[in-house]
Structures are given as structure tokens and as C-alpha cells.
Amino acid sequence: MDVGKLVAVIGDEDTVTGFLLAGVGHRTAEGSNFLIVKQDTQLTQVEESFQKLSQRNDIGIILINQHIANDIRHVLKDYNQTIPTVLEIPSKEHPYDPEQDYIMQRVNMFLGGGGI
Amino acid sequence: MADVPPTRMNQQIFKGKKKAAEGGHKLLKKKADALKVKFRDYAKAIAETKSSMTGDSSNAFFSMTQAEYAAGNFKQKVAEGSMTARVRVGAGVDNVAGVKLPVFTKYDTGAAADNQSLGLVGGGKKIQNVREKFTDLLEMLIKLASLQTSFQTLDEALKVTNRRVNALENVTIPKIEGILGYIARELDELEREDFTRLKLVQGKKEIEIKREAAQKAKEAAKIMVSGQARPKSNDADITAAFDANDDEDVVF
């Protein structure tokens, strides 16, 4: 565990480029830890990529754009591992909507239901 | 319930069990409360971070727009070529009320940045700005990831604890109490049964004694009157004597 885990990114071009500039990118012969989702990227490709990334044990966090997360919600619902953590982040074109985030739903339910 | 023999021994055992269950229930309740407090903290922190994330990320994206304005289309160049992660996350563990929570910490490998001379002929400063903004955002996201994982783990732990508390409260303890009540009832019942039986036996005995006494007096009178009836009286005497003796033996 001396090297730490990677942060994977699935997102649109701006998101991925930004995080690559921040230095999360890792590309080896086996593949890379990011996926740029474009207009013409197939849904199955995103799903596949998510499955692959979530099964790698050198990845600690998966950042995913919310609008892409919505597209593969069915896969995310079945996903119940703690690590890698799936984190939904806003994208440039789609402002963040807490309503759609599973975690935020839980949080709101708890905070709203339990009262602060 | 019925398979527990209602003995005094079992009563003792279940009394012990009840005590243990109540103690456990108290402890678990405490743990659940502690978790709940922590859980609420995390929930609040997540809600806060997520809402501030919106601002931070739009800042970061806007810095990208600025850089693109200044440096032209550089995005495609970033994703080219092989690269090594400069930023990784170390996984630590935090302990809350006996629940292990994973904690991510940002961890720089110290490798040299890729694409350093990006935007050399214009916009380099803006690209630098993008790097900084996204690094900040990344740090925040890593924090958020820890929070979120902890939140999920805590959520799970809290559910388990609550389930246990509820199980103890609503199932285990009532069950033990039921058993204890049953044993107590059974034992009381037995006692009462013995008492009645004793009474009954006593009453019967008295009647017998009286009858015997009357018989003896009759026989004595018969013997005295005639000696022919002797063998008959002898038979009856034997059985009567047996019965009485038997009863006496068993009960006393």
C-alpha cells in the first residue's frame, strides 16, 4: 500500500482534462484510469468501463459526472462495494442536482427526517 | 416455549440471560446513539461539502474556459501519451465507536508534471491556473469521498446496531421474560397440584381409618358371636391392609 490508490475519472472532456492536469492520469499498457465520454460514446462502453474500473483494486475513488451517472444509474444501483467509492460530481454543462444523488437522498432523508 | 422444562434450574439460567440481554441492550443503545451523532455530523459535512462543491467545480470549469480562450484547443493534447499518476490517495482507517471508517488522504507521488510546457506560445499561465483549480477541487473531492464512504459505512453499521437494539428490545428480552413467566407459572401450578392432592389423600385416609375401625369393631363382634365367618374376614383384611400401607408408603 505504499503507492496509494488511484483516482479514476469518467466524465466529459472538460472534466477529464481538468483532473488530468491536476495529475490523476495514469496510463499504462493495460489501460488508463479515465474515460472521456463524448456525444457519440456508447452507453455500453461507459458501463463496461465502469465495471472494469470498479473491479480494479488499485483504484480508491471513481469520480463520475452526474449526467453520466444518471445514464448508468441501473449499474450504480447494483453497485454496493465501499471501495472504490463512487463520487458523483457536477459537469460543466449540467449543474449539480442533489436530488439525483443517492447519497444526498440519504443525507437529506436523514437530516430532514431526523431534524437537525 | 414449551421445550424449556419449567425447572428451577432453568429459571436461574434465564434470569441470567435476561440480565445479559438488558446490559447488551443498554450498551448497544449507547453505541447507536454515538453512531447517530457521528452520522449526523457526516451527513451535515457531506451536505455542506456537496453544496460548496458546486461553486468550486464551476470555478474550476470556468478556469478551463479561460484557458481555452487564451491557449486555443489544448484539451486533446492532455489526454494523449502515456502518463503516471502524480496524485494518489492513501487509505487510512478511522475508528468511531468500534466501527472502522476508511479515510482517503491525498498523496503526491512527487512525479514531475506531464505536459509542463503546455501553452508555451500563449496561455501557459491560464493552464497553470486550471491545474491549481482542479487540484483544489480534487482535494475537496477526496475529502468528500472519505466522508461519503464513512457515511455509507456508518449507515450500514448504524442499521446493524439498530437492528440489534430492536431485536433485543422487541424480541429477545420479551421472549426471555415470557419464558421466565412461564416457568414461574408452571412451578406455582405444580405446587398447587401437590397441595390439593395431599388434601385429597388425607381426606380419603380419614374415611378409610374410620371404616377400618368400624370393620374391626364388627369383626371383633362377629368373632365374638361365631367362629364360622373367620376365613372371609381374613381375605378382606389382607387387601385393605395392603392398600393402606401402599398409600402411606408412596406419600410419606
Place this chain on the structure above:
Amino acid sequence: MSTPAPQAAAGNIATFNILHGFPEALVRGMRSSFLGDQDYHHLTQCETLDDVRLNLTETDYGDAIADFNAITPAVLQKAAIEKLVTEFKYLRTQSVEPLATFLDFITYEYMIENVMLLLKGALSGRDINELIEQCHPLGMFKESTMRSIPTFENSARGYADLYQTVLVDTPVGPYFAMFLQESSEHQGTDARHVLEEVEIEIIKSSLIKYWIEDFYHFVQKIGGETADIMGELLRVRADTNAINITLNSFGTPLNEPAMRSSDRKRLYPAVGHLYPAGTTELTEVSNEEELGRVLDLFPQYAAIWSMHASGGDKSIDDVFYERDVQSLELAFESQFHFGVFYAYAKLKEQEIRNLVWISECILQQQKDEINKFVPVFSFHSPWRGSKRR
């Protein structure tokens, strides 16, 4: 490399139109397609991208975006570039020598960019179709050549083949040859090592430097008005590059003392107002303060630098853009020269940048920043003062 002389004379005031009157008038007609102050005003008032689209349908971009139901900044950019390329290609087909070569020179800049993109993509094993799609359409060259670039093997022999294809088949080949030759003389390594070791951005900067020099010599050979106006534009461009390279090298390996006098110096174009005295001074510069001191010696850049150094609202890139737009607009003030073609392409590029900027600002709800662009042919430009016709 020696710049070939133009195959025909561009002509003077009385003869220019004989060969180039039509394309010149074309490009000047296209000048009316630039968005005006009114258009920009309307665009900046938009709330959504749909409003932007609606506003654009009434401008020259109407046809270009007519096919899109919804636009994103990326779509808009692509459509606008396509439009520019169509116009440019039209000009190119209507032109004869030496204008044809001049127009080709303009495309070389994008071609260099594309070659670098293909090379880098090839090194990381990307799909060729995807790469070609990402290329700037103005810098396209023979498709078969483009396809062959990423197919070379990753071996000494493969590199030799690549060298051959890139060198021989593309117009930017000579720049490559010069770069490789200079690098191998300098470091004593062969072509393969150069391509492997030198950062792609630096190779690109070197090629751009050769391109500027070559282009500059070419317009000088054309002579006349073109040499004056276009020469000035290129000199300024060369200076801008030199200053930017110096400024952006701070904090990178390129700023290390050993690299400064060798690698960084080689990126400075050998033309321009700064050359040679200024660029020699620039080689010694190691931080912003020193750079400011050098630029103080050149009045036209001292003003720009002071804007940057004061840390005001505008970054140095913005100031350079403003200056570029100003000098490019000036090219339109004079007739019978080639500068307008270059100016047109560059100003259109600025306009596309503006459009993308505005639409991005609207998309990201950054209304405060929306006016931070440099309008083209605006009556409100600082250099026009408040004078109206």
C-alpha cells in the same frame, strides 16, 4: 532551408487586381460577415444557449448552425470553424500564384499542429480515425499521408519511415528536417531519440518558429505593400511568441540555466522587432522581473508588460489578443496586398473564440465575465476611442 521565391509578382496598385482583385474583393466582402457591436450586445444578453442560437440565426452563422437543434459551445465552435474553412477553401480555389502559396502558408500553422497531434496520438496508440477527426480542418493534408503517420513501427526502422513520410509528403516537412537536423547537431542523437525525448509542445514551438521565419521571408520576397503590412504582422507575431515562451517557461525545466541558452533560445524566431538584440537579452531572463526589465527597452511591449505586471483585470494573453486584433484590423485599412487574407483568418479565429467564450459564460452562468472578450471591428475598441463615423 531557403524560402522559395514567389512564382509570380503580386503586382502593385495598378496591377494587383489583374490576378488577385477577385479573391481580395471576396475576402473584403466576407469582412461584412463579422459580428457587429449589436450582435455581441444581443448575445451577451442571452440567458440560455437557445437564445444564443436564435440570435445567431440572424447573423452570418445562420446557415452554419441551422442543422443543429441544440447547441453547445463545442458544437458552435465546430460549426464556426467549418464555416471559416469553407470560406478559406473557396478563397484558395479562386487564387493564383503567388497568393495561392501565401494562403497555403497560412494553413501550415494548423498543419504543424495536426502533424504533432497525429504523432503524439500515434505514440500512445490511438485510433487513427479518432485522431483525424480531432485535427484542425484548416490544416488537413493528403489523407493517405495522414493515415500513414501513425502506422509506423516503434523501431529505428519505423522512425526512419516516419521521417520519410512526414518529411517528404507534407509541406511542413522542411521544418521537420530543420528541427531534426538542428537537434541532432545539438545533442548528437538521431531522429528517433529526438522524437522520443523532446516534449511535443517544444517540437511544435520549434516548427512554428521555422514557419514564422519562412513565412516572413516569403512575404519579403513578394515585396510591395504585402511585405510592409504582412511583414509587420509577422514580426509582431514572432515577438509575441518569444515573450510568451519566455514567460511561460518560468517554473518549467526550460527555465533552467543550461536550457535557457540552448533549448529556449532556439525557440525564439529569428525575425521581429525583438530580434536579435531583444532575444539575446531574453535568453538570460529567469523570472518575471527580469523579463519586465528587458521589455522596458521596447516601448511597444513595455506598455503591454505594464498591463500584465500591474496585475489588473487583463492577463497578458488578453492584452496580446487586443493588440493582435488592432493590428489585424489595420491590415484591412489598406488595399492591394495579401495581409487581409491572413488578417481575415486570424480575426475570424478571434471571433470564434469570442463566440465560444460567450456561450461558455452563458452555460456556466458566469455573467460577470461575459464581456471579457475582444470584439472584432468594434466601434468601442479602445484604439478607436469614442470616435464614430
Place this chain on the structure above:
Amino acid sequence: MGDNSATCSSVYCNQGWAEVLTHMSPYGYANFGVAFGLGLSIVGAAWGIWLTGSSLVGAAVKAPRIRSKNLISVIFCEATAIYGVIMAIILTNKIKEPENPDYYLEEGWDYNGYYYAGYGMFSAGLSVGLTNIASGVSVGIAGSSCAIADAQDASLFVKILIVEIFASALGIFGIIVGIIQSNACTFPIAALG
């Protein structure tokens, strides 16, 4: 010239260009004047139309509204040619044959008037031709700018048109001077009385 004298030994041979020019008939001069006047004017006009026309069609691609309005620039150029034609007609009318055409001119022929008319008309033709070339080119350049400017901003049209009119006026100067020059040129048709 030296070569010519060496190869030609006949008395009718011209000893170089100087002799050609001095021996040329005034009728020849007069007709050359007409030719130069008309020809150069037309060259000027054609040049101007070329300059204007190429810009006009080019600019009209993006701004079709200019195409008929800017034909006026072409007409201005055309005017230059018309000046040449007018001058040519005037000059041609002045060339008159002798009453008794013969191989030799009559006794007492007005040689002064004869040569004066020849040279005068030649010069008048050149005056008109050369000024019209200049005028044509300058109208052309102005017209080309006019088309381009009009394509950009319609309000500039009239302003540049004035420039064009001045350029066109240059040709008029030429024709005025040409007419005055040729006024005194009368070919003698008979010997002086």
C-alpha cells in the same frame, strides 16, 4: 542603326529611326495620332474596367446589393474610352486629302500648315491617349476601392464616387487640351493661292 546603313545601300533606305521619323508623312503622323489617342484611351479604359470589375464581382459575392450601383465605376472607365473615341472622330475629320491627289504635292504647297497639322494631331492624340490611360487606371483603382468599400458600408459609396469623378475628370483635361491642340491643325488641301 549602324547595321542598317551597312546592309542597305539604296537611296530610299532610311538611315535609322531618326530618318524614319523625320521622313514620315504628316498624314501618317495625323493618323498615328488618331490611333494612339483611341488606342491608349481604350487601354486605359480596359485597364480600369479590369481593376474595377474584378473587385466588383468579388465583393458582390458577399454583398450582392452593390452590383448594379457599382456599375457606375465601370461606366466611368467606359467614359475614358468614349473620350478617346470622340477625339479620334474629331481628329479623323480633320484629316483631309489634297484636292488633286497626285504622286507629288503641288507647287506652292503650304508646308508649314501641312507639317503643323500632322505633328499637332499626333500630339493631340498622344495627349488624349496618355491622359486617358492615367485616368482610366486611376478610375479603375478608385472604382475597385469603391466596390469594396460599398460592400462594407453603403454610406461610403457616394464619398468614393466623388474621388472617382475627379479621377475621371483627368481624362476630360486631356480631351480639352487635345481639342485645343488640334483646333489650329488644318490640312492644306490645295497649294497656297
